[in-house]
Each structure stands twice: as C-alpha cells, then as structure tokens.
Amino acid sequence: MRTLKLIIQYQGAQFSGWQIQPEKRTVQGVVQEILRKILDESVDLVGSSRTDAGVHALGQVAHIKTKSRMPMAKLHHALKRMLPNDISVIKISEERETFHSQKSTKKKTYRYWVWNSSIGHPQLAWMSWQIPTPLNILKMKKAARYLVGTHDFMAFRAADASTKTSVRTIYKIRFRSQLKNTWAFSFFGKISGQFFCIEFTGSGFLKNMIRNIMGTLVDVGREKIPPEEMKKILLSKDRRNAGMKVPAQGLFLVKIDY
Amino acid sequence: MRTLKLIIQYQGAQFSGWQIQPEKRTVQGVVQEILRKILDESVDLVGSSRTDAGVHALGQVAHIKTKSRMPMAKLHHALKRMLPNDISVIKISEERETFHSQKSTKKKTYRYWVWNSSIGHPQLAWMSWQIPTPLNILKMKKAARYLVGTHDFMAFRAADASTKTSVRTIYKIRFRSQLKNTWAFSFFGKISGQFFCIEFTGSGFLKNMIRNIMGTLVDVGREKIPPEEMKKILLSKDRRNAGMKVPAQGLFLVKIDY
DSSP states (O other): OEEEEEEEEEOGGGSSOSSOOTTSOOHHHHHHHHHHHHHTSOOOOEESOOOOTTOEEEEEEEEEEEOOOOOHHHHHHHHHHHSOTTEEEEEEEEEOTTOOTTTTOOEEEEEEEEEOOSSOOTTTGGGOEEOOSOOOHHHHHHHHHTTSEEEEOGGGSOTTOOOSOOEEEEEEEEEEEOOSOOTTTOTTSOOGGGEEEEEEEESOOOTTHHHHHHHHHHHHHTTSSOTTHHHHHHHHTOGGGSOOOOOGGGEEEEEEEO | OEEEEEEEEEOGGGSSOSSOOTTSOOHHHHHHHHHHHHHTSOOOOEESOOOOTTOEEEEEEEEEEEOOOOOHHHHHHHHHHHSOTTEEEEEEEEEOTTOOTTTTOOEEEEEEEEEOOSSOOTTTGGGOEEOOSOOOHHHHHHHHHTTSEEEEOGGGSOTTOOOSOOEEEEEEEEEEEOOSOOTTTOTTSOOGGGEEEEEEEESOOOTTHHHHHHHHHHHHHTTSSOTTHHHHHHHHTOGGGSOOOOOGGGEEEEEEEO
C-alpha cells in the first residue's frame, strides 16, 4: 500500500462543498470517482479541511492509500485529462505511511476577500463579498488583535457543530490588499485599496469560524460595534453575540502546513 | 433630450452576449429594462460593441437619449442598487448631443487571455483558454506583426457576417503577462509566464475577428504553421484558411477611445 498526498485547487461555486454527499456534486465525490476509474480501485480520499459549499481552495490537501503501482507522472497526467475545469490537482507525491492529511496538520491558512465599493465589480464578484459602505480598517485591525492566540472560539462556531473542544489557536491575522497593478481585471488599471483580504493562520478552525469572525469584524468596520466589543464577544462564548456568517464565495483555503 | 454615456463592465458567462434578443438574457436587455424602470421611460441603450455570448467587458460604452432630468448621481445610485452582480455601470456622464457610442469611436482595445499549462487553473478558467502544450511565443509575435496596419481582414471574419467592408486597421498587437506577484489566485504565489494575454487595439473589429486571429496565432504557437503563413492567410481573404474560433471566455472588451 502506498500513501499518496494530493494538493488540490478548486473553484467552489458549482460544488456543495468538499465532503461527499449523496445526490450532490462535491469536490471529494468528483475526485474520488475519477481516482477510482484511473486506479481501478475504490479509494478513500481523505481531505484535510471540509470546506463549505461555495468556498474555494488554492491548496487543499488530501491523501489516499492505494495498492496501485502506477507512477506519479502517469497518475497526474490522467488526472489532468479527466478532471473538470473547476478542480485541479496541482501536485501529487508519495508520502511515508504515517502521513495523514488531517492528523499531520501543523497549521492552516485561509483568506477572505472583500470588495469595499458601492460600484459592483463583475470580475471579482465570484471571489469576494461586496460591502458598499466604506469600512474602518483601522478599527477592524484593532478588533482582530483580540482573536490572536489560544482561545475558546465557541462564540464563532456554527450552532450545529460538534467537536470535542472549541479551543483553537490563531497564530496570525493579516490584512492584505492587492494594491499592485491589477490591470487584468480593471478598466482603471488599478483596483486600489477597496479590494482586500483578511488572512487567518491557525492550528485549525471550527465550522464556520472564519465566516462568523468576518461578519463580526465587518460590524466593527461599519462602526456598528467598537473594537473592544470583540473581546467581550469572544469571552461570552455565545454564538448569538457574534456577527452574521458572511457569504461563502469570498473564502479561500490557501494552504496547509505539515 | 439629454445624451448620457455609460461605461459598463460585465462578466459574460451568464449572458447570450450584449445584443438584446427575445427569450435570452443579454446585457443590453438587462440594463435597458432597469433604465426603463428608473427613468420611467423606454430608452434605446446603444452599445459600441456587440460582444458575443460569453465575452466579458471592462469598458463597454453605450449611450441613451432621455427626456428625464434626473441628476447623474441619483441615476447612478439607482443603477448600483438594481443591477445584478454580473453587470456594473462604473461611470455615467452627460455628453454633447452629437455623441454616439458607435459613430464617435476612435479606437477599441480587446484582450484575449491564455493559460498555457497542462495543469488546469480553476481560478482562471472563467476568464482564459487553457492550452496544455507549451506555445512558442516568439513565433506568435512574429506572426502577429503581419496583422498590424490597414488590411482586408476577410480571412478572419465570421462566415455569416455582413458589413459593407472588411477592411480594418489594427494599430497595435501587444503580448502581456501578469508576471507580477499574483498571490490572490495562486498557491505558488506567482502565476508566472504561463498566464498571458494578447492585446489588440484597432479602429474596429469584424465579427469574431479577434477569436479567429487568436486561433490562427495559437496554430503558429503550436508550430503547426510557420509565422510567414499568417501573411498568406491574410492575403487569401478566405476564412477557411484561418484557425479555429477560440472560446469566448478568454476575451475582454477592455476600452473604447473617443
């Protein structure tokens, strides 16, 4: 048996998320079926993160255990040929038997993109959430600082989630904007500061945690609540105090470190 | 009567092109109907370029003649509120009575994007055409030079087109790549030279002209035909000699100069 690691990219719009579900089009379902055809063997594609419907990935990681002796290059070539255009396996490698996409995880990075303008941007709508009113980024940064570190993030966990513990560690929250010349998408040549993302790096994230945190940060940015409120919401461990769950299309699973 | 000029951006995937057609979702149809509701008046939205189904625009220009005295800011605000997320009116201004989106045109710029890699890119698939085998860009540039200037482009015109003359002037063809750090879309941080566009600026373009030229340039890039063949194809004025019409999603109407 070989243990193979796959790095997978996908555009989330046409999927009901990563996890296989009957009657639904899922990333795991599509890739697993194609692998079964290529390897002529039923394999379990074990993904690191179960991304929600609509969420994208630049660097999802998954592993399979297979009896097949097929060379990596041949397997990769077959995948390139057979995958639909909203999924791509960008790298495939053989790992030690102990590698596990979920258990071997050291940290995960996600990004959420915001288009902060009253004028919609059709070329960015698929990958961002439009907020028409100007956001106070300074206040958002102030609020975000309360979330860094090891905390019980119960207040930002989906009500229907069920994990042993809701304690997680956020190593870093970084505000980034694509200020460089992005003439590919813009009539004006530059998109400017209105197009930015918030990048979260942590030990792992609870169900809907980033999207719920984003909703709360946006409330701070809209000056609905002061930055200090974030600390109170966190300590309350009560989902009802946090902001709304923001739309899925702005979220990217960027990479997973092992 | 006032003459208003609109600069319109759209993501072409969910439209049957610019031009209004019965029973079809078109950009002109959607915007015209929304204007009718806002201005309470039937207006003709006259677009500069009739982009095909699937083609995108960063800077389409259209004009209307209206009796309405509504201030520009109010009209723009109403448009922002009512437009779907795949269309955006980025600017609206009052022009002199003699302004005409089609007749006042000085030059038009289009771009066609190519993703030249055997590994698909799900985040770029909506806006580019994937060509798995490496292209010889030098030869493509050589071939493109034969097209610059005033020529009869009959060989690149759609068979079912009907304009008075097929003579047009291409002022410039420019190969550009988004080599800068495009970390927003890439696991690797950079997308590199595999993601490039060919930018065409001309007096005007015949039906399918750019897409047919692209198909021929790609034949040169694949080394199916030598660069000099482009000159022969041009002079033959025979559509059957040119390459295939490339997919619509890679094409952007970038801007129109007046």
